[in-house]
Amino acid sequence: MDPQLPAWRIAPEDDVAVALKPLETGETCLGVALRQPIPAGHKFALNALAEGSEVRRYRAPIGIATRPIAPGEHVHGHNLRTALSGELAYRFAAVAKATPVRDKGHRFDGYVRADGGVGTRNELWILPTVGCVGRLGERLAREAERRAGEALASGAIDGVHAFNHPFGCSQLGADLDGTAAVLAALAQNPNAGGVLLLGLGCESNQIDALMARIPADRHARIRAVRAQSEHDEFEAGLRAIGDLLAAMARDRRQPVPLSALRLGVKCGGSDAMSGLTANPLIGRMADAVTQAGGSAILTEIPEMFGAEKLLLERCENEDVFDRLTAMVNGFKRYFLAHGEPVSENPSPGNIAGGITTLEEKSLGAVQKGGVATVADVIGYGERTTRGGLTILEAPGNDAVSTTALAAAGATVTLFSTGRGTPLGSPVPTVKIASNAALATAKRNWIDFDAGTVLTDGIDAASDALLARIVAIASGERTRNETNDERAIGIWKRGVTL
Template identity: 40%
Template sequence: MSHIESIATGTSVLLMADGDDVAVALRDLTPGEIVPVGGGDLTITAAVPSGHKIALNDVAVGTPVHKYGQSIGVATAPIVRGDHVHSHNLGMDLAARVHEFGTVHTELEAPSGPSRTFDGYRRANGRAGTRNYIAILTTVNCSGTTAKLIVDKAKAEIKARFPHVDGILALTHQSGCGLVLESEGAQILLRTLNGYARHPNISGVLVLSLGCEMASTSLILAEGNLPEDTLVETLSIQENGGMRASVASGVEAVLRMAETLDSRRREPIDISELVLGLNCGGSDGYSGITANPALGWASDVLVAEGAASVLAETPEVYGAEHLLTARATSRAIGQKLLDRIDWWEKYIAINGGTMDNNPSPGNKAGGITTILEKSLGAVAKAGHADLSAVYEYAEPITQRGLSFMDTPGYDPVSVTGLVAGGATVVVFTTGRGSVFGCKPTPSIKVGTNTELFTRQGDDIDINAGRIADGTATVEEVGSEILELIIEVASGRQTTSEEFDVGQEEFVPWHIGAVT
């Protein structure tokens, strides 16, 4: 698979790999234009929007079409050199892929010089946090409104009186009762709530229950393995005399915690203790060219330094999973990824869909046609490191190096799983423009194209579109991402934090029966 390191200024059409049947338009192209590509000239025969694909070869119906050196689909209508290639003439390639295990290994080299550090919070269990939050963890949807009222009443006072507390958030959700507790769905919910309770970025937890639900306080805390320095209080609305009394008691509880937690201070911690979550949302035709490869570069540096980096979104590696199994450090790890792919194929089929239901309308407007094309661009976030582990949703991340977590492609649900697993910084790439955040973990947003950054720059931390513009290389933007990861881990606010985004984006994956 090709990895473009730099693009010459003024390039109009970009060939991703030798032998590809399509190239990518780096600006809007009009019929009759003649543009250089692949050592020759190409006459444009149809309007091609920026980020979309242009045919380099004639392709017969039913024949695979290649981009990144891989099939991204088959022609559903005759394609002629110079044509716009998209949903009107390209469809899903259902041919089976060949999966190898451990056949690709890249020796990553850590940068020379002394090891880098960030200023973080050392927790009692030895883990390293990047934020100092108080969380109200709700056991059930029925306690969600009460939790938000507590936050509304306590938030301003905490901000005014306790500057070393990063904030308070209400982690509310749509479940917690009517569950079959032994079911996969219930176990996912409990694992997610456990993961947030013990997260190194959360120093104080108020577990707020209604009092009669299935997901009880004891179940949430029993296997949480919370650090000894996590302050924990519990409150039952029914036992406390109702909603009004519980809001008053809840405010008192979080203010008590804030007074203690305000004494905690950051200290230098090696960057090998960071846990980086990799996610993308609102992808476009530039994602696999600019932001994702640049993030992959930063991920490789962190992995080389001994940190953990976690790729996710199983439906968005579908069709590119063979590139990851080849990098697996054992057959068992590669097979675990394939087992999750198999689960998804069955799960989607039971619900009347196909894996190619993803890409979204926004992805398609940005130039992505099939899930194969989207996935090939998405896996670039994982750089070149070996795949050292595969986790189920919200499972604790214990392995350093590059790993994978099974999550849906829906951004809030995916990142909720990564944070529950222990991600302490998230980098989120976007081509269409996301306003995403994920408290208590800071989320750095990287835009894939300059037009987006110009239009929506208040929501984007880094413009990777400069790679396509020819004004920066993948390594230069990757280095910028790395430096911002370290600064954000040390306390610098991201754009989403400046807007106070991230509480509503706590969305545990909800599957299974509700009784």
């Protein structure tokens, strides 16, 4: 991409280009004279488009023209609408082979766990089974950090964190099962060198049932406290934490190959530049990790609507294909059953940044999966078990999807953003700005400027980002960690009693 160009068209088949900077009426860009000012990140027409015709970007339709559009005219919500409606039928075809990515032999210093997983952090996590003891967990974390000051200062332990949430009781059936599944999966994340399951005692989400979901080889690093069963629940919690911290203090980082990395990929607060810079760059990282034998996890199923065929074409076999089509159509039914259109996206911030339809947002978003073969499809609260690209069931909500990624086993999450957000998940959450202006304005939020794709090229940006990921996986702190921005969000899908 030439940084001197005022606008960029991704492919010759595209009907629109994106302004790389604010453009004025009368300017000539890519052979057309602009009919009105075009804000940075917004689209203008390159061809005459008839009312009702498909409008293409990313070599694919991003919507339908609602009136005639002349070359040089601003293309946005006033003249472009979604074509999405409901479920679709799909047909399996031979998998498209991924383009090989050169493995440069990158290694990082990680914590090898008893079950074979490798953590990028050695932290103690306090997971409440129910919201009633969430604040108790936070108080325990503060006191445990004070008592573990020397171990934290020396780097033997990376932190003590409590993850409060309002669920675990007054839930039924699949809704309660989802809460239990995601908490049990979080307890198995390799970044948690120790876990305290903190219960109340009378809640629906019982500790014994949670422990039964967790393989026995993880139990040595898990303790459980039921507040109603203790004379002093705070002291009982501190005793359990003390046992865990003593064991964790013996853990040491050791060199491991890039194949040991489990990489979550996510976008939030996207703009039209996200699909040009940050998301393709993240896709390069997913390719680097999966080609090395590691795992990348892509979620946000509603932000695949309109672009799902790009992933379906890369499914490893017909079983994976069938499970992905069922997941995509099942999510569409979830919207329709609640009386909501499947296209009720993008957000106001996305629209202000230049994204018009869900198809456009999705086509940019799925680039985070690179060109890797889709090796597996897993449900919410399930853990990834395979190398390659895994598709994970979860909504687009930032807190819910980043939590689902951590529960699935991600030990680092790459999070692209065009508008910015301070949000962090339980694992290092690497904020990648789609544009230099955001990276400059919010240095306290942003870890990497993908705007360098425009100035230095994607190869140089890829090398720089991969080196940064290796450093973060080896212990370098992300902005969300230095800002103490860590939280979980649980997907609530049922009635509340």
